[in-house]
Amino acid sequence: MTGSTEHSTTPSACCDAGAGPAPAAPRLWTVDEHLADVLAAVGPLPAIELQLLDAQGCRLDEDVIADGDLPPFDNSSMDGYAVRTADTEGATDAYPSVLSVVGDIAAGAGELPRVGPGQAARIMTGAPLPPGALAVAPVEWTDGGTGTGVAAAAMTAPVPDEEVRVLRPVAEGAHIRRRGSDVPAGTRVLEAGTRLGPAQLGLLAAIGRPTVKVRPRPRVVVLSTGSELVQPGEPVGPGQIADSNSFALTAAAQEAGAIAYRVGAVPDEAARLRAVLEDQLGRADLIVTSGGVSVGAYDVVKEVFESYGGVDFRRLRMQPGKPQGFGRIGGAAGVPLLALPGNPVSAYISFELFVRPVIRTMLGAADVHRPVVRALCPAALRSPAGRRQFLRGRYSAVDGTVEPVGGAGSHLVGALARANCLITVPEDITALPAGSEVDVVLLDS
Numbered sequence: 001m002t003g004s005t006e007h008s009t010t011p012s013a014c015c016d017a018g019a020g021p022a023p024a025a026p027r028l029w030t031v032d033e034h035l036a037d038v039l040a041a042v043g044p045l046p047a048i049e050l051q052l053l054d055a056q057g058c059r060l061d062e063d064v065i066a067d068g069d070l071p072p073f074d075n076s077s078m079d080g081y082a083v084r085t086a087d088t089e090g091a092t093d094a095y096p097s098v099l100s101v102v103g104d105i106a107a108g109a110g111e112l113p114r115v116g117p118g119q120a121a122r123i124m125t126g127a128p129l130p131p132g133a134l135a136v137a138p139v140e141w142t143d144g145g146t147g148t149g150v151a152a153a154a155m156t157a158p159v160p161d162e163e164v165r166v167l168r169p170v171a172e173g174a175h176i177r178r179r180g181s182d183v184p185a186g187t188r189v190l191e192a193g194t195r196l197g198p199a200q201l202g203l204l205a206a207i208g209r210p211t212v213k214v215r216p217r218p219r220v221v222v223l224s225t226g227s228e229l230v231q232p233g234e235p236v237g238p239g240q241i242a243d244s245n246s247f248a249l250t251a252a253a254q255e256a257g258a259i260a261y262r263v264g265a266v267p268d269e270a271a272r273l274r275a276v277l278e279d280q281l282g283r284a285d286l287i288v289t290s291g292g293v294s295v296g297a298y299d300v301v302k303e304v305f306e307s308y309g310g311v312d313f314r315r316l317r318m319q320p321g322k323p324q325g326f327g328r329i330g331g332a333a334g335v336p337l338l339a340l341p342g343n344p345v346s347a348y349i350s351f352e353l354f355v356r357p358v359i360r361t362m363l364g365a366a367d368v369h370r371p372v373v374r375a376l377c378p379a380a381l382r383s384p385a386g387r388r389q390f391l392r393g394r395y396s397a398v399d400g401t402v403e404p405v406g407g408a409g410s411h412l413v414g415a416l417a418r419a420n421c422l423i424t425v426p427e428d429i430t431a432l433p434a435g436s437e438v439d440v441v442l443l444d445s
Contacts, residue, residue: 029316029324030427031353031388038326038354042336044364045218045285049211052201057257058214059364064190066207069180074129078175081120081142081164082133088170096149096165105130120164129176136175137166183207193366195257215364218285220258222250225273225291225301226342229265244413245290245347249340252351253288256359268292270300277304277329284335285362288355291342293323301339305329311337317427319387320346324354344413349390349422352443372424375402375440381432383425392419395440402440420444 029037047061076082083099091097099120103113107126115121115132122145123129123136143149143165151167183189189203196204196214204212229243230236243265253260263280266273280287292301293313302325305311311327325339338358340350352370360368375395381404383389392415395402402423406415422441425432432438 026315028386029314031316031318034314034316034324034326035354035357038338039357039361039368041326041328042358042361044215045362047213048216049213050216051211052204052209055196055212055214056198056201057217058196060190060192060194060196061213061215061364063188063192064204064207064209064212066183066185066187066189068207069185070183070207071177071179071181074179075177076123076125076127076129076136076175077177078136078138079125080123080136080138080140080175081166082115082123082130083120083135083137083166083170084115084117084132085134085170085172087118087120088135088137088166088168091166091168093149093151093167096143096167099164099166101145101162101164103130120166122164134172135170137168137170138175141168141170142166193364195365215362217257217259218359218362219283220250220253220260220286220288220359221263221280221284222246222253222260222288223263223276223280223290224265224342225268225289226265227267227269229267231264244344245342248344248348249288249290249351249355252348252356253359256356257363257365258286258359268300270304273300273304274307281329281335286355286358287329287335287337288340288351289325289337290340290347293325293339293341301325305337305339308334310334311339313339317387319384319389321350321353321390322387324350326354345392345416348416352422352441353390371442371445373400373440373442374437375400377402377404377423377432377436377438378434379404380434381423381425381436381438383430383432385430386427388427389425390441391423391425392416393421393423393440394419395421395442402438 087099088097099118102115102119102121104122105112105127106124109127112128112130113121115130121130140151143151145162145164149165189207190200194200224243224246228240230240232242236242246262246264250260250262263276266276289301292299302313305325308329310331311325313325315322316324320343321341323341327337328334329337338355340347357368378401392405393402394405402421404423405419406412421443424439424441
């Protein structure tokens with residue numbers, strides 16, 4: 001037995017002595033380390049001046065100050081008659097105030113008639129208040145100039161030198177939009193960092209701004225790699241699958257605020273991938289790929305990207321999404337690249353954790369990350385040691401609970417489509433009993 005023991009250990013010792021120390025295992029990055037490394041390499045895109053409609057979805061790079069009052073003049077909020085309030089005191093249906101109509105004022109009118117004692121001017125909504133008038137009597141409070149003494153439902157055609165009967169008193173300032181009542185001159189109407197939507201663009205137009213200085217929306221090129229991929233609607237042959245990643249990731253980039261270009265599937269051919277990249281670099285602020293980042297024999301993504309230099313492929317302490325790639329194509333000033341795993345769930349979760357914050361950073365947004373809340377999970381959870389696991393789940397804000405959806409497989413797109421959150425299990429936890437409190441990343445906020 002002694003000889004047997006020596007025989008079994010001596011060759012190993014000799015080999016170790018001759019070969020030297022074993023190579024160190026590749027570093028495993030944490031999720032936080034990888035994210036910090038990625039975000040340290042990007043920043044907001046340079047600000048540019050854009051026409052209003054071209055700026056939709058962008059973030060302001062400046063405070064916007066109103067140069068003038070809004071509205072710029074006192075104007076009527078109703079169709080009716082501009083009057084002096086003293087002339088309508090005590091007016092009733094039985095004893096109306098009979099006023100002489102001295103003119104008509106439409107929206108955009110320049111020359112305005114003066115309203116004197118016992119007079120009124122027909123006025124339309126948005127028209128400037130004439131001198132002498134202190135209020136507007138809505139047409140419903142008058143006979144509309146019909147002479148019947150009955151309240152009119154609408155304005156009638158103008159009649160020269162007509163009279164109008166006002167059937168109730170009108171308080172001073174009634175139905176008048178005062179100059180500057182919405183926005184006084186000198187007001188800061190929008191702050192830097194504000195996202196420009198329809199309401200904000202309407203405000204900018206209202207205060208007379210034809211252009212605005214913004215952080216532009218980043219242009220994101222999305223492509224999938226893999227000779228097994230076919231386009232939706234095409235026949236699926238043996239060993240083939242439909243390309244879902246490029247659609248999901250392009251939609252996710254658009255939802256994050258980017259202008260996204262879906263390139264589609266590129267086969268596992270280095271020359272073809274390089275040609276596609278060269279074609280897309282001119283319009284990309286960011287390139288996002290999926291597939292080809294593991295250790296497979298046909299994973300040409302690493303081969304092509306590493307040939308550009310500046311792209312690092314690494315393994316993360318997470319599940320799913322362990323293999324990741326990040327860097328720039330074209331040196332330090334080149335286009336940032338994020339290479340994601342090919343499994344659909346891995347790709348999508350990687351996008352949420354790493355790509356979305358990059359897009360939001362490029363936009364100049366303050367809310368770079370998805371919101372995280374604490375929730376009770378009625379189900380027991382298991383997780384691999386040393387890995388931060390991201391499980392798909394359904395979160396209920398009503399009772400503050402979250403339920404896992406589907407399993408942990410990185411191919412389960414059906415479960416992913418039903419999820420509205422990611423349940424996070426930390427690296428140092430392998431099991432959580434039912435009823436545990438967990439961190440939940442909200443995907444629909």
